[in-house]
Each structure stands twice: as C-alpha cells, then as structure tokens.
Amino acid sequence: MGNSGTFGARSPAGRLDVIEEMDGWVSPRLQIRFEPSESGLQIFRPDGQPFLTFVELETLRLQAQQQAEQAQQRAERAERRAERLAECLRALGIDPDYIQ
Structure with missing residues (x-):
C-alpha cells in the first residue's frame, strides 16, 4: 500500500495487479484519475473535472x-x-x- 493508505488493482491480460500508489494514477482504459483528498479518494473525469459525489x-x-x-x-x-x-x-x- 502507498503512503496515502489507498490502493487499487487493475486487470491487464485477465490478472489483477496491485496498484501500490493511487495518488495521481490514471486508468489506461477509462482515462480517469485518482487523487487522495481529506474526504477520501477523489476521482476525476478524462476532461479533468471531478466526478460528483x-x-x-x-x-x-x-x-x-x-x-x-x-x-x-x-x-x-x-x-x-x-x-x-x-x-x-x-x-x-x-x-x-x-x-x-
């Protein structure tokens, strides 16, 4: 797990790989970005706008x-x-x- 305490997993070629640090990680398939924040994990659309809660x-x-x-x-x-x-x-x- 990364310093932020947030981690993820991705599934290239049918297997799960751990994403150690989600801070600024961009999904290659969806082009969405993950950023830790005070309230939790914030997810941004490909155009940079945050997804609404x-x-x-x-x-x-x-x-x-x-x-x-x-x-x-x-x-x-x-x-x-x-x-x-x-x-x-x-x-x-x-x-x-x-x-x-």
Missing part, C-alpha cells in the same frame, strides 16, 4: 425536480389565464380561436 448528485436531482415542478405550475397558471381571457372574449362576442 452521491450527495452532490442528489442535490442536483432535487433542484432539477423543484425547477420542473415550478415550470409545471407556471404553465398551469398561464393556461388558466388564457382560458379566462378566452372567456372574456367570448363574452364580448369574439371567438378566441379565430383571432389572428
């Missing part, structure tokens, strides 16, 4: 869900408003479906 992914999922719900509510309000305006036009003898 499960907590970060859940936060983003909840934010997206909330945004979708808000958009749905806005659409429903707009639909109700359009219907009210159409009723007003009908009360004036104007067919809202034929307004250009």
